[in-house]
Amino acid sequence: MSALGKTFVGLTGFLLLLGGYIYIFQDMMQPRCSRPFVQIGDRCYFFSSNKAPSYDNYKVSYKNRVFSVPVIMDWMHAKFGCETIDQQARLITIQSAEEMQRIADFLRYGAHAQTHTVFWSGGHRGQLSDRNDVNHSTLVDFYWHDDHHPMKFTNFPHKDPPKRKFDDGFCVFLEFTGQVVVMRVGSCTKKIAFACELYF
Secondary structure (H helix, E strand, O other), X not given: OOHHHHHXXXXXXXXXXXXXXXXXXXXXXXXXXXXXXXXXXXXXXXXXXXXXXXXXXXXXXXXXXXXXXXXXXXXXXXXXXXXXXXXOEEEOOOOOHHHHHXXXXXXXXXXXXXXXXXXXXXXXXXXXXXXXXXXXXXXXXXXXXXOOOOOOOOOOOOOOOOOOOOOOOOEEEEEEOOOOEEXXXXXXXXXXXXXXXXXX
16 A cells, blocks of 8 residues: 555544544533523523613523513512423522532622622422422421422521511522622512523
């Protein structure tokens, strides 16, 4: 075989090998989070408020239909809003102080300058049953979605207890103070922004 033929065979083999590597590793080269979700740490989040303040709704295309998801909603509608944006999405949960700090850093440096400072999370007072009824004996604790165990991590600010039981509400929202994100409790009917995360 001539030198030119050997070069051709070598080049062809190299290109085939390179093509194989690209095929195998193409998933690794794809961004983990697709729009409108952003990657923070190793998770994918969506903040309804991370847009120009003139937008009242977020347009979502699903099965050739366009849905208009409002930027601010009550807790229950925000829960459905996440599922409308992506079937694998739920309201955000916070599992650690490190995750809370990563979200605070994103809101400080990566979010729209006019972002809302409060947004719904997936937290609520009391454990939900399979029928979405509240187990009233568990109302002293806070839970994420349908988790059967109380939250392991919380950072509610210390304050005086409310004047009457559950005066501050049942649903957990997060507030960005400009430096940190803290958990607060409010009426589930309050209309505020919301944050979702993808569950793979």
